[in-house]
Amino acid sequence: MEKTSYRGWPNCVKLSNGKIDLVITTDVGPRIIHVSAAGGENLFKVYDAMAGQTGGGAWKIYGGHRLWHAPEVAPRTYAPDNAPVKAKETKKGARINQPVEPTTGIEKQIDVALVDGRAAAVVTHKLTNRGCWPIELAPWALSVMDVGGKVILPMPPRGTHPECLLPANTLTLWPYTDMRDARWTWGFKYVMLQQDAASKLPQKAGVMVPDGWVACAVKGCLFVKQFDFAPGATYPDRGCSVETFTNHEMIEMETVGPLVTLAPGESVEHVERWSVFTGVAAPMTDDEADRLVLPLLPA
16 A cells, blocks of 8 residues: 555555556545556546645535435435545555445545555445434446546346246336437347547436446446345335446446345445456457456456
8 A cells, every 4th residue: 555646645555466466545545546557548537627725515526436325316316525535554455434424424434455566456345324323325336537438238048938927127217218319229138328528418327237248448448347136125216237428538447235124333345356458449349248357258
């Protein structure tokens, strides 16, 4: 764990194993503000106008990777994270703790553990109810990817008719989702969303993903997040375990855990396993996604 200055925040933490680089802010957060192959370009979006800022009573997106709690409700979800957080070195990385949110009674913690010999990390998100009454929520991990990114959402295994008579999964659309928008690719095996700086109208969709992964092709790299899916559990947003959102500034890849009710003092964890691969083109079709993405998924 190395202290470093990054984009105007003087007290950041850098983690590297020679294969992957991560930078975590401690002046605000918890935010993982940078991810890349070692020595490479940041795959996360960082908002230039907000870089280095601290303090204030309004929530700021900043960029990077953050931990929220679903479902998305204002003002609860938008509790500001503009104050310093505590960083502690661990055996494989770092643990970041945010002070209890005064408006929600929730404490956020992110553990980052690097994987030996690979451009990979295990990111454990933890929410703890420090309040006086039970809270229903779902852990929600959001990565803000840079411009030009393309998110790949895998659908559950496909089948044929009349052998498959029952529905296989949910696909959730928001009131502003326009399925005619050219940024969408509605495939048979994958849903893909392309970020376009010239398209200012936002788009969002969510999918149940039993296979437990989502990927984003950006800057010649593929960023993969893997997670555990809980069959039979109740997920927020009408059954979404993965969601993606885009506007003209960025594209988000989001994973969501099941809804739980936390009694005072109870916690819930949501684990993502990150991998970065270089020299990977963005797929355009289902066949290309099969060829370019599936062989890279760690077992």
